[in-house]
Amino acid sequence: MTHFFNVFGIWLGAAFTFAIFSFLYKDNPFYKVAEQIFVGLSAGYWFIYTIFNILIPNLFLPLSTDFAANWIKLIPAFLGVLMLMRLVPNAEWMSRYPIALLIGTTSGLAFLRYLKSDVINQITATMINPFVGNNWVTVVGQILLVVGTITGVIYFYFSKKHEGAFGVSAKIGIYFLMVSFGAAFGYTAMARVSLLIGRLQFLLGDWLGIISP
């Protein structure tokens, strides 16, 4: 019976792979079926995941086993209940409080986190003597780092029109950004090709058995 389900699963996987790939031609009923099943199944999966991996271990279990030590968890539970008030038309406004709390807390925490990681750490990492290095490649790399950082920040300065020397600096900054984007594009495109190879290995190996999986 296990063997049957293994084979059935592989055939199902192959069928869905083809159904999804068929989108490359155009939208069609096979893609629609695969899409709807995928969306529905994943939504259901995440619903169950939330109950068993978040609500039960983080809320219900601690409260039922040791209420005195975990009563503080009632506060997020209460905020969660307020979110559900959206279902009651007259009490819909209550859901704004947990949303406001979440957005405010997120902004406050992110402010310091980004100030440290994106500003101070970036500044200190760029505070180097660019002319010191073991070879000329290192020196050129360090000069590019310094110039790229300064001009990159100038590009993201919104309070001044990009014209004159300031505009030239901003333009150099965007060139630096575009070169880095190009490199990132190529790198990720290669990673996507490896995903395609993975799918082909599944079809040719697990399904058809032409190649060893």
Place this chain on the structure above:
Amino acid sequence: MKHTVFILFLLTTALLFAQSPIFTIADIPNDDGSALVITWDCTGVQGEQFFVSLQDAENHTLDITAFNRESSSFPRGSLIYRDSLTAGKQYHFVLASADSALVRTPLISKTGTPRAQWFNTDKISLLIMALILAISIVYFIYSAKGGKNLYIRRINGLEAMEESVGRATEMGRPILFVPGINDLDDMQTIAGLTILGQLAFKIAEHDSKLLVPVSRSMVLSTAREIVKEAYLKAGRPDAYDPDCVFYLTDDQFGYVAGVDGIIVREKPAANFYLGAFYAESLILAETGFSSGAIQTAGTAMPSQIPFFVAACDYTLIGEELFAASAYLSKEPHQLGSLKGQDVGKAVFLIVLIVGIILEIFGVHDLKNFLTVH
């Protein structure tokens, strides 16, 4: 008798010349009072093995570390002890030596009290930077509220928003807004939703149709509130359709499959991808491109911006996403906030340039001061 006198003479001499150990217990600065640093120097001290122990009120000892003459921590060493220490409580530590039969002799005992500090002085540079930023933001918010005209340079992607909405209205097709796949604990999602408010306002004015598929429950609630408020603000509460913001799934690729389906079937005239995106960015942008929609994207995910640049008509790069809301709304508090951030950037840039010059001349003080441990 002579032998006994000689041995006594030798022992007295040894005792006179034997050095006493150095043993210190110190509080660690800039912490929450949960650790002490213990240092020792057993140079010239007799003994085969040495023990550092914690002693309680009933003289029970708990060994913290042990070392012998071959150990790297002999004769000098230190350790940070943080096992369940309470701030403000006094602790007794003993340095003892042991002979070859492991009979211990206490050498010296010291007390130490871990103290919690209100301020971590290692992060003073962070405080200064935060203050510069906060003060400049508050100052410019009040300036803007006082009627001061604050200039913001043109951001191309946002100029096209009006055009996109107008085009969708003329074609009688909907406008798709994708707020990314992260939850509200991501600043990019919040920035995206703020722009959604401005976009929904324009859509309400043009009486066009909006589609907002989301992948997180909190984003669903927030997006609905924002769109509803935008329609109210535009004086079109009757045109608001709560079902225009809808949940698909939390799953990354399940969500992408769903949005792709919407793009090919509903054929929106304009697509907006503003928020946090991962591997789905190219799939969405490519499908949108093939459908012929005007596409505007914005994210601060460095690895995904290239795909948006390649497949979208307009791309908000990094911080442009966060500036977009102020640019569109022209509200004083948002404009002031953006202007304040620009002042912060200018200050940081000056600090950076000064720091580089100092580094070239071999002065590292500024860099050391700014480095947050």
